Amino acid sequence: MHKPFLPLNASFGVVFMIAAFMTAPTLSYGDELNIYSARQESLIKPLLDRFTALTGTKVNLVTGKGDALLTRLKSEGLNSPADVLLTSDAGRLYRAQQAGVLQAFSSQELNAAIPAHLRSSEGQWYGLSVRARVIVYAQERVEPAELSTYEALSDPSWKGRVCIRSSNNIYNQSLVASMIASQGLEKTEVWLKDFVTNFSRPPAGGDRDQIKAVAAGQCDVAIVNSYYLGGMITSEDNRQQEAASKVSLFWPNQKGRGTHINISGAGITQSAKHLVSAKRLLAFLATDESQQWYGEKNNEFPVRAAVDISETLKAWGPFIADQLNVSELGRYNAEAIMAMDRAGWK
Amino acid sequence: MEINSAISGSKAASPYSGRSWRLGLLIVTMIIAIPVLVIVASLSQPFSSAWQHLFDTVLSDYISNSLLLMAGVGFGTLLLGVSAAWLTAMCDFPGRKILSWAFLLPMAMPAYIIAYTYTGILDFAGPIQSILRGIFGWSYGDYYFPQIRSLGGAICMLSLVLYPYVYMLVRIAFLEQSTAVLEASRNLGKKPWETLFLVALPISRPAIVAGVSLALMETLADYGTVAYFGVSAFTTGIFRTWYGLGELTTAAQLCAFLLLFVFALIMAERWSRQRLRFHHNSANKKLVRMQLKGWHAYIALLIGCLIVGVGFVIPATQLLIWASSRWQENLNGAFLSLLFNSFSLAAIAAICCVIVATFLAYTKRVFNSRLELGAVGVASLGYAVPGTVIAVGVLIPVAWLDNKIDFFSRAWFDIPTGLLLSGTIGILVFAYVVRFLSVSLNTVESGLSAIKPSIDESARSLGARPAQVLKRVHLPILRSSLLTATLLVFVDVLKELPTTLILRPFNFNTLAVRTYELASDERLVDAALPALAIVVIGLLPVLLITKSILNERARHE
Numbered sequence: 001m002h003k004p005f006l007p008l009n010a011s012f013g014v015v016f017m018i019a020a021f022m023t024a025p026t027l028s029y030g031d032e033l034n035i036y037s038a039r040q041e042s043l044i045k046p047l048l049d050r051f052t053a054l055t056g057t058k059v060n061l062v063t064g065k066g067d068a069l070l071t072r073l074k075s076e077g078l079n080s081p082a083d084v085l086l087t088s089d090a091g092r093l094y095r096a097q098q099a100g101v102l103q104a105f106s107s108q109e110l111n112a113a114i115p116a117h118l119r120s121s122e123g124q125w126y127g128l129s130v131r132a133r134v135i136v137y138a139q140e141r142v143e144p145a146e147l148s149t150y151e152a153l154s155d156p157s158w159k160g161r162v163c164i165r166s167s168n169n170i171y172n173q174s175l176v177a178s179m180i181a182s183q184g185l186e187k188t189e190v191w192l193k194d195f196v197t198n199f200s201r202p203p204a205g206g207d208r209d210q211i212k213a214v215a216a217g218q219c220d221v222a223i224v225n226s227y228y229l230g231g232m233i234t235s236e237d238n239r240q241q242e243a244a245s246k247v248s249l250f251w252p253n254q255k256g257r258g259t260h261i262n263i264s265g266a267g268i269t270q271s272a273k274h275l276v277s278a279k280r281l282l283a284f285l286a287t288d289e290s291q292q293w294y295g296e297k298n299n300e301f302p303v304r305a306a307v308d309i310s311e312t313l314k315a316w317g318p319f320i321a322d323q324l325n326v327s328e329l330g331r332y333n334a335e336a337i338m339a340m341d342r343a344g345w346k
Numbered sequence: 347m348e349i350n351s352a353i354s355g356s357k358a359a360s361p362y363s364g365r366s367w368r369l370g371l372l373i374v375t376m377i378i379a380i381p382v383l384v385i386v387a388s389l390s391q392p393f394s395s396a397w398q399h400l401f402d403t404v405l406s407d408y409i410s411n412s413l414l415l416m417a418g419v420g421f422g423t424l425l426l427g428v429s430a431a432w433l434t435a436m437c438d439f440p441g442r443k444i445l446s447w448a449f450l451l452p453m454a455m456p457a458y459i460i461a462y463t464y465t466g467i468l469d470f471a472g473p474i475q476s477i478l479r480g481i482f483g484w485s486y487g488d489y490y491f492p493q494i495r496s497l498g499g500a501i502c503m504l505s506l507v508l509y510p511y512v513y514m515l516v517r518i519a520f521l522e523q524s525t526a527v528l529e530a531s532r533n534l535g536k537k538p539w540e541t542l543f544l545v546a547l548p549i550s551r552p553a554i555v556a557g558v559s560l561a562l563m564e565t566l567a568d569y570g571t572v573a574y575f576g577v578s579a580f581t582t583g584i585f586r587t588w589y590g591l592g593e594l595t596t597a598a599q600l601c602a603f604l605l606l607f608v609f610a611l612i613m614a615e616r617w618s619r620q621r622l623r624f625h626h627n628s629a630n631k632k633l634v635r636m637q638l639k640g641w642h643a644y645i646a647l648l649i650g651c652l653i654v655g656v657g658f659v660i661p662a663t664q665l666l667i668w669a670s671s672r673w674q675e676n677l678n679g680a681f682l683s684l685l686f687n688s689f690s691l692a693a694i695a696a697i698c699c700v701i702v703a704t705f706l707a708y709t710k711r712v713f714n715s716r717l718e719l720g721a722v723g724v725a726s727l728g729y730a731v732p733g734t735v736i737a738v739g740v741l742i743p744v745a746w747l748d749n750k751i752d753f754f755s756r757a758w759f760d761i762p763t764g765l766l767l768s769g770t771i772g773i774l775v776f777a778y779v780v781r782f783l784s785v786s787l788n789t790v791e792s793g794l795s796a797i798k799p800s801i802d803e804s805a806r807s808l809g810a811r812p813a814q815v816l817k818r819v820h821l822p823i824l825r826s827s828l829l830t831a832t833l834l835v836f837v838d839v840l841k842e843l844p845t846t847l848i849l850r851p852f853n854f855n856t857l858a859v860r861t862y863e864l865a866s867d868e869r870l871v872d873a874a875l876p877a878l879a880i881v882v883i884g885l886l887p888v889l890l891i892t893k894s895i896l897n898e899r900a901r902h903e
Binding site: 034040041042043060061062063064065066067068069071072075076077079080081095165166168170173201202203204205206209212213215216217218231236237243333334337338341342346 | 475476486574582589593594738850
């Protein structure tokens with residue numbers, strides 16, 4: 001036969017290299033735990049390291065977008081190496097539950113620590129930290145007395161004064177979903193149509209950008225997650241601190257259903273091979289120590305009531321949170337998006 | 347010397363049947379096309395009610411914005427890329443040599459990073475506008491300032507980082523053009539501009555089209571920039587449908603329509619290129635560059651500095667400022683492993699891509715039939731698909747295969763194999779090949795198309811088999827194209843984010859992943875160090891290969 005030519009040789013070499021790479025073991029034996037996390041690495045790894053130090057269980061981590069990880073979990077099926085799925089919102093946990101990739105387990109410890117509206121009623125997932133969506137206003141131009149509810153921001157008096165990010169953002173979707181859950185689609189649609197006309201600019205950027213825009217005078221109020229404001233207050237960047245110092249936080253809907261909240265949470269997968277360690281991890285993430293960490297590191301609120309919170313969070317005062325079961329946010333997510341599309345919220 | 351305008355057919359093919367080559371091509375293209383076919387297969391699923399909603403509300407926005415984006419980026423990359431190539435290949439002025447590689451620098455800058463940095467600089471709350479307000483006592487609404495987060499802004503950002511594709515390919519084409527043609531044009535009294543538009547550009551058409559189509563496919567697949575700027579383009583629509591509505595099938599169907607559109611474009615372009623080919627003889631005389639004097643030289647230098655400054659120096663300086671404020675915290679052992687992972691992954695993927703691309707491009711050249719043309723066309727579609735969608739297209743069939751193997755292994759040998767491929771580096775490299783094959787293929791093909799078929803014919807008539815012709819004739823001539831192709835894929839993989847994010851093994855991070863995670867948490871300052879590392883590592887091969895291309899040129903001259 002004719003002589004093999006160069007690229008063929010080279011391609012064998014590459015195939016060999018890849019094969020060598022591939023054998024790098026991700027096989028799981030001994031005391032290990034495999035996690036798919038939609039919560040990004042810097043916001044979970046320190047806790048996992050602490051878990052490893054306490055239990056000797058080695059933790060393996062893949063982070064990514066919630067839905068993408070869910071698709072990976074689904075297509076890998078029962079052979080999936082993942083033991084635990086961590087997400088940064090309730091909607092994805094609801095979706096994972098619907099897709100049948102989570103297993104139910106009941107733990108008295110978790111049930112006692114975590115309020116019922118922050119976990120699935122079947123025990124398939126548990127909320128681990130609370131994030132509140134609040135109103136931030138410019139101290140110079142807005143009196144707190146002018147503010148009351150999310151709903152009131154659709155009033156014509158707010159025309160051209162509201163900043164909020166795109167409706168692509170899950171926390172905006174959850175906010176609207178919570179409105180649909182509490183007052184129905186029709187009323188929410190009417191509100192959306194008026195609310196959208198009050199935007200001071202087409203939605204763009206993240207929550208911190210909205211806060212900066214309020215500070216710089218582009219708008220007077222913004223709806224953001226509280227931990228972004230917390231992050232700016234404690235930031236080492238002077239410009240962020242300065243922007244944060246020009247705005248104040250307002251807890252909306254305190255006289256009604258309470259401020260809208262979402263959770264980050266976790267569930268154990270159907271495919272879990274390390275069930276004991278997985279349960280231990282969830283229990284660990286709900287301990288006082290871990291709960292306190294969420295507050296200190298990311299300015300989130302603990303799911304446990306009795307846990308001490310950071311000075312930044314204390315300064316905002318106590319608030320009443322919406323008692324809606326957070327799985328409703330997942331249930332109404334698609335409806336919320338369609339309503340936002342119809343209202344022209346980009 | 348002459349320009350050959352050859353009507354193609356299967357004229358390069360000799361009685362040698364080459365069945366194994368053609369079979370090889372079909373198998374390789376089939377495997378690479380699987381992820382794309384998985385997406386297209388979604389069209390066979392029932393269309394859900396979400397479609398009605400999309401039609402009624404946002405679909406027209408998605409389409410019109412994507413078309414505007416493509417038109418804008420097409421124009422922008424063409425303008426910047428061709429100007430840069432013309433200045434450095436055809437003219438001579440002080441600073442030309444430095445500019446000839448500096449023009450490549452923006453390529454190392456991921457589009458979402460440049461978007462973040464310019465937003466930081468130009469946004470309402472950013473330093474420039476704040477300073478203006480401070481000086482003139484303006485407040486919001488008192489003055490006009492272009493909104494960076496807009497369709498126009500997205501077009502600028504994407505054009506700035508994508509024009510090097512055009513520049514690189516067109517520059518090679520200009521340099522490899524037979525100088526006699528250009529001289530003839532000049533001797534016939536044509537002005538430089540006329541030479542550019544009447545001679546140089548038409549001859550360089552394959553390179554221009556290859557470059558612009560790469561830029562456009564990358565534009566279509568871009569998610570990071572348009573999402574950050576709040577532009578409702580087709581990709582944002584795909585993800586909104588998937589993540590928001592939870593309709594993966596509808597999202598895949600949207601993507602399939604996008605692919606059909608791209609496929610039609612690719613085929614139309616290839617068909618038109620088939621009918622008109624320009625070849626050159628590589629035994630060139632010394633290229634005489636136009637000497638720019640006086641203010642002409644200054645303007646050329648100014649244009650060059652402006653492009654490089656805006657596309658690279660300004661954003662890189664901003665990154666450097668951010669990174670230097672926090673480097674002690676971020677520079678540690680974990681960071682070194684990020685460097686290693688990113689570098690080796692990009693190198694392996696680049697080599698794989700170029701090998702596959704050379705094989706496909708050459709086989710297609712030798713056995714130039716519709717079948718090969720179509721197969722290669724399908725295999726190169728991956729570039730226009732958003733990375734996350736490619737990842738799903740890879741994930742589903744591979745996991746299926748893994749589970750089947752496991753099932754049979756358990757049934758027959760009672761040995762569970764688990765998932766053999768899913769969650770390995772191998773699947774990641776495969777996904778990169780699927781996604782970036784087009785980059786290497788376009789470059790290699792554009793290089794091959796410049797070699798006269800008569801060279802193949804002479805070699806073949808002397809009894810050489812296709813493999814020998816490739817090895818002894820084409821590969822040496824193609825050297826700079828192959829290097830360019832390797833570089834392009836290397837840099838692309840280095841910057842690649844969404845595919846890596848989903849398919850990677852446990853505990854495996856790359857620079858792009860780290861940058862994204864920090865930036866998405868709105869911690870731009872911390873994100874700057876890994877971002878800067880991507881830029882710097884991306885520069886290494888740029889410099890290496892530019893040097894080698896320059897040396898090659900020096901030998902010619």
